[in-house]
Amino acid sequence: MADERARRIADFVEPLRVEPGTRVRVDRDFDPRFKAGLKKRDSAELLRSGVELLAEYQERLAAQDTYGVLLCLQALDAGGKDGTIRHVMSGVNPQGVRVSSFKVPSAEELDHDYLWRYGMRLPGRGEIALFNRSHYEEVLVVRVHPELLLRQRLPEAARGHGVWKRRYREINDWERCLTDNGFKVVKIFLNLSKEEQRTRFLKRLDLPEKNWKFSAADVRERRHWDEYQHAFSRMLSATSTEWAPWYVVPADRKWFARICTAAILAHTLIGIDPHYPEVDGAARRELRAVRAELEREAPEGLPADPYAARHPKAAGA
Template sequence: MAEPQLDRIAELIAPLRIEPGERVRLRRDHDPGYTAGLDRHRDGEDLLQRGVALLADHQARLAAESTRGVLVVLQALDAAGKDGTIRHVMSGVNPQGVRVHSFKVPSAEERAHDFLWRYSGRLPARGEIAIFNRSHYEEVLVVRVHPELLDQEHQPPAPRGKELWQRRFRAINEWERQLTEDGFHIVKLFLNVSKDEQRKRLLARIDEPAKNWKFSASDLAERKHWADYQRAYADMLAHTSTKHAPWYVIPADHKWFARIAAAAVIADTLIGIDPQYPTLDRKGRRELRQFRGALEKG
């Protein structure tokens, strides 16, 4: 790949990355309307298509190599554009090599296990890309904003509050480190939408008949906890962005830019992995020549 293209990807995503130990102040330091100086009509479609092409090429090689996998974690508040991001960014890849898992309210069986149990069973196989549409981070976000949910997990008596979240942060970091050491790369994307843009998108779900099905009264109920979620996300980003699995805060007020940025981060990860098509040894090449000869004879 041409070096200028690699440099452009690196330049685009660098401001979005949360460095380990960085203090995260979403409202002050991460503008949901940021577009890196790009123009939607001049730059948007071309950059997205190039990102999609990069992903398709590297995903095919990842599947053929079949030794490493990629987990993409998508977290966001309601109406931030997770589904659209998945649909557009992954539009060029082979669906056989990509699996999307949307995690809803945990079942009774899932609540009876440790908080990472239900996510472990949905991890990618070697050669695959798995996308978590919401993820194990719900266990330090929704549960934190709604602590009454902890009562449903039947945990043994133990301190809650800050100590609980610190324990879970440590458990998540250790789990992700073990995965990366075993060949599974983790891409973590937080789609950062503003409160005003969320309001507009929720109104569109009410006003546009084709979007009515998307609207849920729970969206409004959760919106009342906006400030609590902002604090929970900031704390989560600060404590779980690590060298082996960093977070990227994707500005999401402009859907076209969010898709470009998400594609760039995933492509950068796959470029770093640099998967290769398997090559045959001398014996394998000799056998292929024999097979070719047999086919040419009819």
């Protein structure tokens, strides 16, 4: 059953994966409204199953303490990153998950190389780290607004011809280093249509409780829609690798985007296949001695081991 579940998840996420080495165009190759034949009425149960699976594997990941997972979420404004994180990670142990959002770089961050601040937020072994926006901002918003390169105070040669090609290479090398050392990198682009973004912006204006989420800067960025589509296309083509592939998730339907994100993360954890550490012979003998001591302390008339009495199959596990 576990193998069948893993196969179904792998088959589900494969069409979302950007094949390494291919040249893609966001507006041509991906449908923001794709839903793989699923129905919204089934989405709650599917997401619940995915969250339960994530909780199971996260516990094993933390116990093994060998691998870490970095999940990068990229999207345009109103793409659904916050809601996706909230729903997909709703059932996991918060002690094993860290979420980082990256805003405009601080003065201290600008005093370092452009990957420095992201490196400071990487997961430890046994952890899952989520980047709400990520190091890919350095080839997206900075590419659309190249004047931001000046704020980074780079040497002239580092911001001249070939800067984006070089950054793609540097990012690929950085992610290869992470994966070689046991840190899996999962990258998801929530692909939102221009019309759906317009609708969500208007909803934020229409509902007073959502006004706080709206910024006039979001509309100013929307004017660069075509430039962002080009930047996303180049990013996906250049940085989807065998060791850190990109997945393009249709985001016009929030419920489907959340199911996809849960499935992609589950697929990654299944691939790691973390196991609980095994207890060696000496430790087992010590456990048996401790068990015997605790059982002798049982009050008269009560089971020596209440849990084993309720769960006979677990006795002696």
